[in-house]
Amino acid sequence: MNKYVSLGVFTGFWVIFGIVGxxxxxxxxxxxxxxxxxxxxxVCCWxxxxxxxxxxxxxxxGPRAKQVVIYGIMTYWKNSYIHDKNDP
Known part of the structure; x- marks a missing residue:
């Protein structure tokens, strides 16, 4: 869902809630x-x-990881870019 669509939908929902109430x-x-x-x-819920x-x-x-952990992930995960096979 686009960020503007979700922003508009939820803003509209709380506006309608306030008007009906x-x-x-x-x-x-x-x-x-x-x-x-x-x-x-x-207003508070919005x-x-x-x-x-x-x-x-x-x-x-963002997520943080040490360089050793990143190298381990690249080595052991099968969809890593250092393997010969292409990623699916």
Missing amino acids: FFVAKRFKEVTIIRCCVLLSA LLWLVTFLMQLNPLI
């Missing part, structure tokens, strides 16, 4: 408190998802 709150006695809770939870999405989009720290 805003209008459903009219049925209850404490309209302002329920609207505040629904909108605040929609921000939590956005921060997680952005952290995975461009990670600051």
Whole structure:
């Protein structure tokens, strides 16, 4: 899935959640408190998802391995480039 598509889908989901919750709150006695809770939870859930999405989009720290471990992987894995056979 493209990053812009997933960003748009989840942003749209939380916007729809907030709008529906805003209008459903009219049925209850404490309209302002329920609207505040629904909108605040929609914004907080969207921000939590956005921060997680952005952290995975461009990670600051990648996997680290020592040179001996990398050489061992290249030697023992069958799909390594140092073997005679082409990778599948």
